[in-house]
Amino acid sequence: MNTLIVSLLFLAAVAMYIFWRTRRDNGIRRETIAVADIGEVFRQISGQGVETSFAVFAIQTGEEDDAVEIQFSVENGKAGLDWILMSPANIEEKPKVIQYAASKGVEWQEKEMNDWLYLR
Structure with missing residues (x-):
């Protein structure tokens, strides 16, 4: 059970990071x-x-x-x-x-x- 909770928290943290990065970039292209x-x-x-x-x-x-x-x-x-x-x-x-x-x-x-x- 603890492993499941830790895994879900980790996945939530990764999803929040990805969301934050894409929102922060505001669709600006970087090359x-x-x-x-x-x-x-x-x-x-x-x-x-x-x-x-x-x-x-x-x-x-x-x-x-x-x-x-x-x-x-x-x-x-x-x-x-x-x-x-x-x-x-x-x-x-x-x-x-x-x-x-x-x-x-x-x-x-x-x-x-x-x-x-x-x-x-």
Whole structure:
């Protein structure tokens, strides 16, 4: 009898974990892509033209818990690149990113959405 109860509790825990993982992901597709595929991702985001379309790239740094995060998203009907000011690496590199963009004639604008700051 104890074995049956333990087995049922274990199965319930596994089912709850699977339910939690699928609910947490909110149906967001996660994939690993090659650098050569980034242009195609941008074309797909651009082709969507829908304000909710986005693709986030997380590039692992030397720190295990930190990654540089950039995203393509559609804002006001136009696809663009966003430097998300969420991770410590992105916040730390913000001045360098602004300086590099300025050297290429690009001026970032700091914006906020859903309580997160980002450069676009």
